[in-house]
Amino acid sequence: MEAASGIYEESETENTPTMPFDLERARRETPGCEQVLHFNNAGSALTTRPVLDAVIAHLQLEAQIGGYEAADQARAAVDRVYDAVAELIDCSPDEVAIVESATRAWDLAFYSISFQPGDRILTAMAEYASNYIAFLQVAKKTGAVVEVIPNDAAGQISIDALQNAIDERVKLIAITHVPTNGGLVNPVAEVGKIARQHGILYLVDACQSIGQMPIDVEQIGCDLLSATGRKYLRGPRGTGFLYVRNTVLEQLEPPFLDMHSATWLARDRYEIQPGARRFETFEANYAAKIGLGVAIDYVLQWDMATLWRRIKTLAYTLRARLSPLPDVIVRDRGVTQCGIVTFTVEDKSPQEIKSALSQQQINVTVTPRVATLLDMDARGLESAVRASVHYYNSEEEIERFCRAVEGLG
Numbered sequence: 001m002e003a004a005s006g007i008y009e010e011s012e013t014e015n016t017p018t019m020p021f022d023l024e025r026a027r028r029e030t031p032g033c034e035q036v037l038h039f040n041n042a043g044s045a046l047t048t049r050p051v052l053d054a055v056i057a058h059l060q061l062e063a064q065i066g067g068y069e070a071a072d073q074a075r076a077a078v079d080r081v082y083d084a085v086a087e088l089i090d091c092s093p094d095e096v097a098i099v100e101s102a103t104r105a106w107d108l109a110f111y112s113i114s115f116q117p118g119d120r121i122l123t124a125m126a127e128y129a130s131n132y133i134a135f136l137q138v139a140k141k142t143g144a145v146v147e148v149i150p151n152d153a154a155g156q157i158s159i160d161a162l163q164n165a166i167d168e169r170v171k172l173i174a175i176t177h178v179p180t181n182g183g184l185v186n187p188v189a190e191v192g193k194i195a196r197q198h199g200i201l202y203l204v205d206a207c208q209s210i211g212q213m214p215i216d217v218e219q220i221g222c223d224l225l226s227a228t229g230r231k232y233l234r235g236p237r238g239t240g241f242l243y244v245r246n247t248v249l250e251q252l253e254p255p256f257l258d259m260h261s262a263t264w265l266a267r268d269r270y271e272i273q274p275g276a277r278r279f280e281t282f283e284a285n286y287a288a289k290i291g292l293g294v295a296i297d298y299v300l301q302w303d304m305a306t307l308w309r310r311i312k313t314l315a316y317t318l319r320a321r322l323s324p325l326p327d328v329i330v331r332d333r334g335v336t337q338c339g340i341v342t343f344t345v346e347d348k349s350p351q352e353i354k355s356a357l358s359q360q361q362i363n364v365t366v367t368p369r370v371a372t373l374l375d376m377d378a379r380g381l382e383s384a385v386r387a388s389v390h391y392y393n394s395e396e397e398i399e400r401f402c403r404a405v406e407g408l409g
Ligand SMILES: Cc1ncc(COP(=O)(O)O)c(C=O)c1O
Pocket: 042, 100, 101, 102, 103, 104, 128, 176, 178, 179, 180, 205, 207, 208, 227, 228, 229, 240
């Protein structure tokens, strides 16, 4: 079993000027705050009132005038989703595909890469199960090899080890920014520098980081980035997006094409759409897609640096309050630690803790070994409680949460 991890104070945004944070507004615009103490934001966050209203309004419009007609009428809101993503991550709207989940976004990118026998795929210890399973499948089919770069002493991907692993056979570096199983934030921009220096394709899974911290694809230096809508962006379930850098588009062959991603020109010919929308399909959940745009517009109204700082401060407070509790071990690693707080309690399974808290309208989840198998095995962990805070959570909720954990006896 690993020893208790260090609790690190927030680091690199410490000196970034931030705006005052309006908690009262954030909670007023989050209807679920009145029902639950929601520390499952890394699972699926509570949506905002504007998102809820936009999704319901579009569903009603579909019921009243028809689905295609409603989509036509809502054209501006649908187009806005691409602009909103572009503004959020600093890219061009034509580098964005809107899809149904982070997994689908990631798969679309990964399965578009043409691997040859001996090509190397470099990844990190805390890689997400779905991504790693895809690596294994593609390795089996193509003869590519999957290699896991070890962690440094703080638990994040070792930049030195990555640098040493580079040679001309490395086809792809694919890592998760914030792993599903804890507060770790991998140094994606440092990885990006190495990828750029060697001209290696670089795919970032930003599923848990998007909406939680500033994400800038130029600063990260990635070619591909996948994200979900329902977690820290507070969008509807069943939404996600893929960023594809314009300059790598032509190296990728989308694994599926349809009459939206391509145009049928003749008996023996089709033409693929320009831009990242070649990764989409004709059919989409328009209400959810519009909701995703509204969720991103909502976050853009706030100052991302301020939100990130608040999330880190809340998580820091939570770790600091949990650590001294009898039998509680906080499990988070990393130099920078985000809003995901994981812990275990001696002689109580994470599932028991989740169920007991749920009786008190407190939401957490359990992160299982198989979601991040390599990392969990290296740390001797079978599972952990995952309590993930968002900016709309309050200091009082942290107190109530810690009292509830303490009261589990
Ligand atoms: C790191 C990471 N990547 C990908 C996913 C999958 O996201 P989605 O369920 O939107 O496909 C998750 C889900 O928890 C995740 O934690």
